[in-house]
Amino acid sequence: MAYDKFTVLQSTAVPLPIENVDTDQIIPARFLKATERKGFGDNLFRDWRYHPDNTPKEHFVLNNPLYGGQILVGGKNFGSGSSREHAAWAVYDYGFRCVVSSFFADIFRNNCLNVGVLPVQVSPEFLQQIFEAIEKDPKTELVVDLPAQTITLKATGASEAFDINGYKKDNLTNGFDDIDYLLNMKEEIKTFAQNTPL
Amino acid sequence: MSKTLFDKVWDSHVVRSVENGPDVLFIDRHLVHEVTSPVAFLGLKNRGIPVLYPNRTFATADHNTPTRNQHLPVADPLSANQLAALERNATEHGIPYWGLGHEKNGIVHVIGPENGITLPGATIVCGDSHTSTHGAFGAIAFGIGTSEVEMVLATQCIMQPKPKSMRININGSLNPGVTPKDVALYIISQLTTSGATGYFVEYAGEVFRNMSMEGRMTVCNLSIEMGARGGMVAPDQKTFDYVKGREFAPKGAAWDEAMAYWETLYTDKDARFDKELTFNGADIEPMITYGTNPGMGLGISQSIPAAETVEGGVSTYRKSLEYMAFSEGEAMIGKKVDFVFLGSCTNGRIEDFRAFAQVVKGRKKADHVTAWLVPGSHQVEAAIREEGILEVLTEAGFELREPGCSACLAMNEDKIPAGKYAVSTSNRNFEGRQGPGARTLLASPLVAAAAAVTGKVTDPRQLLEIEMA
Ligand code: SF4
Numbered sequence: 171m172a173y174d175k176f177t178v179l180q181s182t183a184v185p186l187p188i189e190n191v192d193t194d195q196i197i198p199a200r201f202l203k204a205t206e207r208k209g210f211g212d213n214l215f216r217d218w219r220y221h222p223d224n225t226p227k228e229h230f231v232l233n234n235p236l237y238g239g240q241i242l243v244g245g246k247n248f249g250s251g252s253s254r255e256h257a258a259w260a261v262y263d264y265g266f267r268c269v270v271s272s273f274f275a276d277i278f279r280n281n282c283l284n285v286g287v288l289p290v291q292v293s294p295e296f297l298q299q300i301f302e303a304i305e306k307d308p309k310t311e312l313v314v315d316l317p318a319q320t321i322t323l324k325a326t327g328a329s330e331a332f333d334i335n336g337y338k339k340d341n342l343t344n345g346f347d348d349i350d351y352l353l354n355m356k357e358e359i360k361t362f363a364q365n366t367p368l
Numbered sequence: 369m370s371k372t373l374f375d376k377v378w379d380s381h382v383v384r385s386v387e388n389g390p391d392v393l394f395i396d397r398h399l400v401h402e403v404t405s406p407v408a409f410l411g412l413k414n415r416g417i418p419v420l421y422p423n424r425t426f427a428t429a430d431h432n433t434p435t436r437n438q439h440l441p442v443a444d445p446l447s448a449n450q451l452a453a454l455e456r457n458a459t460e461h462g463i464p465y466w467g468l469g470h471e472k473n474g475i476v477h478v479i480g481p482e483n484g485i486t487l488p489g490a491t492i493v494c495g496d497s498h499t500s501t502h503g504a505f506g507a508i509a510f511g512i513g514t515s516e517v518e519m520v521l522a523t524q525c526i527m528q529p530k531p532k533s534m535r536i537n538i539n540g541s542l543n544p545g546v547t548p549k550d551v552a553l554y555i556i557s558q559l560t561t562s563g564a565t566g567y568f569v570e571y572a573g574e575v576f577r578n579m580s581m582e583g584r585m586t587v588c589n590l591s592i593e594m595g596a597r598g599g600m601v602a603p604d605q606k607t608f609d610y611v612k613g614r615e616f617a618p619k620g621a622a623w624d625e626a627m628a629y630w631e632t633l634y635t636d637k638d639a640r641f642d643k644e645l646t647f648n649g650a651d652i653e654p655m656i657t658y659g660t661n662p663g664m665g666l667g668i669s670q671s672i673p674a675a676e677t678v679e680g681g682v683s684t685y686r687k688s689l690e691y692m693a694f695s696e697g698e699a700m701i702g703k704k705v706d707f708v709f710l711g712s713c714t715n716g717r718i719e720d721f722r723a724f725a726q727v728v729k730g731r732k733k734a735d736h737v738t739a740w741l742v743p744g745s746h747q748v749e750a751a752i753r754e755e756g757i758l759e760v761l762t763e764a765g766f767e768l769r770e771p772g773c774s775a776c777l778a779m780n781e782d783k784i785p786a787g788k789y790a791v792s793t794s795n796r797n798f799e800g801r802q803g804p805g806a807r808t809l810l811a812s813p814l815v816a817a818a819a820a821v822t823g824k825v826t827d828p829r830q831l832l833e834i835e836m837a
Contacts, residue, residue, distance in 0.1 A: 189684040190561060190661050194798040199777040203432060203446035205406035205453045217800050222786075245681065247562040250595065250661070251798060252777075253497040254404065255513035276565055276597055277497060280528075281513035335529060337389025347515065352392065352523040353417070355384065359525055362383045362394055367622065368424065 173286025175345040179267055179314045180324070182239030184231055185304045191244050192251035193278060197260045199252075210256055211263030232264075236308040243270045243300055249278025258285045268314050270321065272297040283338050284347065290314060290321050296330045299323065316343060370636035372533055373602050374568050377508045377633065381491045383525060390527040396490040398520045399476045400427040400463070402454040403779070404495030408518035409457040419461040419521045426485055427458045427465040430475045431496075432779040435742050435769035438468045447780065461521075474745020474771045477501040477713035481585065482747050484614025488603035488630040493520060498713050498795060500591040503600035504584035505607055506633045508568070510598040531597050532566050532642040535635070537573040540649040545829040547723065548583035549715055549793065549812035551575065552590035553655035553665045558647070560679065561663040565595030567643065570635060575649040576601050581610045582719040589714045590795055593662040602634045654828060656700050657797050657810040660688040664797075668815060668827050671699045691799055692807050693787075700825050703809075707790035708739040708820040709802070710813055712776035715793035716744030718751045720813040725760045727817035727831055733765035734823030740782055741766055742774040764821070778803045791819040 201213040219230050226233040242261065248271040249257065258281040261269060267287060272294045274282075282289045292300070303310045303323050311324040316339065322329040334342075341347060352359070371379070383392040405427075412419070419425060432447040442448040451467065458465035466472040472479055477498055480486040486502040492509040493499060495517045502509035516526050536555060556563075569591050576584060584601045591599030608630065611617045618626045653667040666673070672689070674696045675682045689695065710716070710724050721743065733739055741761065743749040749771060752758050758768060775782040776794040778801065784790045786805025793816050797808035811819075814828035821831070829836055 188687070189681045192661065192796075192798045194796070194801050198800055198804070199779045202403050202779065203444075203450055205450055206410065207407045217804055222804060245684070247565075247595075250561055251497070251796060253495060253499075253511035253513055255407075255495075255515060258513070273562060273565070275562070275595060276531075277511060277513065281515070284513060284515035335389055337386050337527075348527045349411075349415075349515070349519050349522055351386075351527070352519055352525050353415075355392070356420075356523060359383055359392075359394070359420075359523055363421065363524060366381075366394060366396065367618070367626070368396070 173262070173345060176267060176286065176288055176316055176342045178316065179240060180311055181241050182237070182309055183241035183243050183270070183300070183304055183312050184237045184239060185301055186231055186242060186244045187301050189245040190247045190250055193249060193254055193257040194251055196249070196257040197254065202254060202256050207259055209263070210260040211265065214260040214264045240265060240267045241270060241312055241314065242266045242268070243297070243304070246271065246273045246294070248274050250275040253277045255281045255285065258282045258287055262287050270297070270300065283342065286342065288314065288316060288342060290332045292321060292330050292332060299328060370639040372635045372639045372641065373506060373570055373600060373633055374508065374533055375639070377489050377491065377506070378530060386527070390529045392525050392527055393491060395493050395520050395524055395526055396424060397485055397492045398425045399480055399485070399492065399494035399499070400425060400454070400517070401431055401476050401494070401496065402429050402450045403431040404514050405457065405517055406450060406453045407514050408521055411518040412521055415522070417522055419463060421524050422462040424524060425463045425521065427454060427463050428473055428476050428479055429454060429467045431773050431777065433468055433772040434780050435740070435772050435774045435782055438770045444780070471746050474747065475713045475716060475773055477589065478716060478744030478748065481505065482614070482745060484611055484617030487611060487617065487626070488607055489633050493526060497592045498589050500596070500598040501585050501589040501713055503588040503591065503598050504581060505611065506600055506603035506630070508598065508600065511592065531568040533570070534564055534567040534596070534643040534645070535570045535572055535641045537644070537646040538575040538649050539573045539646065540575065541578065542575060542649045542652060544834045545654055545814060545832060546652050547812040547814060548579055548586040550652055550655045552587045553657065553662065553810065554652045555647070556590065556594045556663050557655070557665040559594045559663070561593060561661045562595040564591070567596050569596045569599040571599055571601050572635070577604070580719060581606060582717045585717065586714055590662070593795060603630055654812060654815050656815060656825060658692065658694055658700060660691055660797055660799050662795065662797060662810060664688065665810065666700070668700055668825070671697055701827060703825045704789065705737060705791050705819040705824055706788040707784050708737055708816050709742070709775040709790055709792040709794060710816050711740065711742030711744065711774050712794035713744060714795045715813050716742060716748065718748050720793065721748070721752050721757050722755070723813040724817040725757045727814055727828055728764040728766065728821050729760050731764055731821040733820055737820055737823050739766055739820050740769060740775055742769045743771050745771050775802050777801065778806070784808070791816045791825070
């Protein structure tokens, strides 16, 4: 599925300073029954966001009008657990284009890249700086520059470089996906398959 | 050049290496289920392309299926809709589909090995993170997201950078009452849930050599819970014996050819790993978890650690204990248990039912405990009957349900109610994993059985009259 191109994103951010946020929290299993990719943003962090009677939990950050923006900042080991891409869809569908953490779980990181969400891994110290800056001023802005591979706290100018594989970077900046790439090498794949017993 | 087992299998499946990018990896066999596939099939439709190799693709229904009255229409309209979509998609693309009631139906990671879909040296993927299970056969097997499911359907390939390698050696032997599940929970408790992120693990050493295929599957299954992409065990005679004669395994001349390849599947003597860890089998006791991630586990006789002694954030740790309504320093033994779940792709195989039966034999289920015993597949269910295990279970007051994922992820009606405690043989104790507000204690089938008959957390060695060191 195609997504919007990603180049430079300047936005306020939503802080979630919790470690080991797993995909069952990002989107609980009972919301995985759809046969289309629609409406997952409504159930992002469902059980942290709403009481069982569907009234909002006031203390949860997504229900706090002070915070908003297209960047989600999470604690260490973000996205552990299940392979459900629905978690990345929910993040995207809610309106986030970038998730920042000091450590990501593998499959979640991959899924994000496949659906147009940029995972930015920063040092634990920089993550702490970001959390503190947002706590001090919820309107503080971050600048995520994909071509330059940097993330900057606008107010202070504090900045850090982040890693991304060159191929994935090209994909994100152009809005391409892996399937486009693979479909272009179908003949090569078929030849390979002939020499690979079932 | 010396290669690891992982290198051998990976390298032989690389179609192309993208410069500064991932490898294009050919996938031998692709397993599909109802939850993570519909959007992928929709993607194919939008692009107007077919499934490239339907004969390398296998579909089953397991994640949201009921475990009772499977002969009746599925009551939940959303689940029924997903099941119908899979059946439609499979039929349209000529993919074998083993839906509810089919003799081959069961949990995707249980039926793969049972039917010879899982083979040594193969690459296997599925839109479920516990695909790592199949690594027990010396396959490279890992979970993928829905975009990747679409990729594999369309091109039989996936694009992934080659992971780093780690070897985990466990030497010596296991004490009586210590099962493969305990070995896995022990490793995760030592490494934490992110300790192997970025790595593919090979399990080596005497403990794994002596382990049954079922046991190896349990351990490889849980690789993902320490963050690893997958785990594998080098195939040996036990592996070949298990595979031989199964429906989708090679036969005749193809078997001999396959064996010639499979016998090369071991890590060369001086091959190097990016990381290597060694443990001693004798140090492991029956394990149980007390928190909200699988790394929060301890020997059953121990007490919940103080926040200051654990690595990581103290506030996250306290939040976790609060959810469980446990306190630092409390003993696990004796805690009241409301539910027991035996099943899932971690512990839903015949060996797990044998172990459970061994403990409950001649005893009675505790009155206040609700027990869900869910076989991983119809084949497991049949073996339970044939071996006389069903009688033992019935006599002790238990009832057997029909196969599926069930309370492992609680997408069907098998949900643990809020605030209740479940000793579960599944793989995740995340908040709400087994139902909103459910509190999960992960453990082996032996520990689950001991909880089911005593109604509280109990060391199974006591019931089995095993002397403890
Ligand atoms: S039993 Fe649980 S982990 Fe295994 S395939 Fe089903 S949902 Fe996934």
